[in-house]
Amino acid sequence: MKRMPIVLAATAAGLATVLGFHTQKMNSNVLSGLSGASGAGTTPTSSPSGAGSGTSTTTAAGSSSTPGPTSTSTSTTTAAGTRTALGADVQYRYGELELQVTATGGRITNVQPAIDTAFDPRSSQVNSYAEPLLQSQTLQAQSANINGVSGATFTSQAYVQSLQAALDKLGIK
Numbered sequence: 001m002k003r004m005p006i007v008l009a010a011t012a013a014g015l016a017t018v019l020g021f022h023t024q025k026m027n028s029n030v031l032s033g034l035s036g037a038s039g040a041g042t043t044p045t046s047s048p049s050g051a052g053s054g055t056s057t058t059t060a061a062g063s064s065s066t067p068g069p070t071s072t073s074t075s076t077t078t079a080a081g082t083r084t085a086l087g088a089d090v091q092y093r094y095g096e097l098e099l100q101v102t103a104t105g106g107r108i109t110n111v112q113p114a115i116d117t118a119f120d121p122r123s124s125q126v127n128s129y130a131e132p133l134l135q136s137q138t139l140q141a142q143s144a145n146i147n148g149v150s151g152a153t154f155t156s157q158a159y160v161q162s163l164q165a166a167l168d169k170l171g172i173k
Contacts (some may be wrong), residue, residue, distance in 0.1 A: 087162030094123035
């Protein structure tokens with residue numbers, strides 16, 4: 001009985017700490033810094049055959065891919081001035097992602113995954129939640145300078161890499 005006030009006070013203090021915790025949004029500079037970071041145990045390997053060109057790096061935290069030129073067409077232009085381009089095919093820790101970006105008159109009008117392969121059901125669930133948010137951020141920012149989605153860091157990093165490659169092909173900064 002003598003311990004009850006101490007336990008209740010500690011529980012209240014812990015609860016107040018958890019409720020007072022605020023997260024910060026990650027911007028693409030942080031995301032690109034995370035994807036470009038290398039640490040001990042980094043072993044460069046070549047990309048799998050048939051996966052397009054580029055280099056892949058394996059780290060203790062997982063794998064990420066550095067986008068390179070892909071073997072697919074660079075961009076397509078229609079009579080109305082609508083252009084589409086495929087981004088880099090990015091292999092990341094939980095899957096593979098390649099984006100198709102559509103632009104009209106220098107404005108991004110649509111971003112859809114051309115390849116969206118998750119290695120497990122949980123990753124598929126995370127992608128289905130994160131990708132619409134990432135698309136919305138892209139259409140609002142009109143660039144690859146997006147915040148990403150909390151809880152989908154690897155998907156966000158792959159999305160930004162593929163998006164930037166497609167925007168480079170379209171000549172959009």
